[in-house]
Amino acid sequence: MTASDAEPRQDTGGAGAAAGAGDTLDRQAEGTVYLLHFSEPIGAARHYLGWSGGLEARLAAHGSGRGGRATKALVARGGSFALARTWPGGRALETHLRKRGPKRLCPICAGSAPEGMIPAATL
Numbered sequence: 001m002t003a004s005d006a007e008p009r010q011d012t013g014g015a016g017a018a019a020g021a022g023d024t025l026d027r028q029a030e031g032t033v034y035l036l037h038f039s040e041p042i043g044a045a046r047h048y049l050g051w052s053g054g055l056e057a058r059l060a061a062h063g064s065g066r067g068g069r070a071t072k073a074l075v076a077r078g079g080s081f082a083l084a085r086t087w088p089g090g091r092a093l094e095t096h097l098r099k100r101g102p103k104r105l106c107p108i109c110a111g112s113a114p115e116g117m118i119p120a121a122t123l
């Protein structure tokens with residue numbers, strides 16, 4: 001039993017990499033707020049505004065129908081989505097942007113961005 005001072009035994013499988021800094025809540029809330037623009041409307045929605053600490057994995061989840069109800073429905077009917085925009089920030093920012101309305105924030109809807117759809121099958 002001659003381990004070093006600290007023996008990290010908590011391995012819950014999360015590759016959070018958030019250790020180090022003292023603050024947990026604020027720091028862990030950092031990540032990426034992202035806006036998805038759908039190739040076709042799902043119900044009344046044509047966007048998905050979300051937050052993730054690991055955007056790439058999250059997008060892959062969306063593409064395979066595991067990212068949420070709207071994208072699941074979208075993928076199920078053969079639609080696709082584009083990553084329209086991202087903002088660095090936490091859940092508070094997500095809430096703030098959601099209140100403003102995703103459509104107003106979408107560069108694709110505004111015609112100021114090329115419509116680069118991500119085919120769900122390639123994710």
Ligand SMILES: [Zn+2]
Nearest residue numbers: 037106108109
């Ligand atoms: Zn849009």
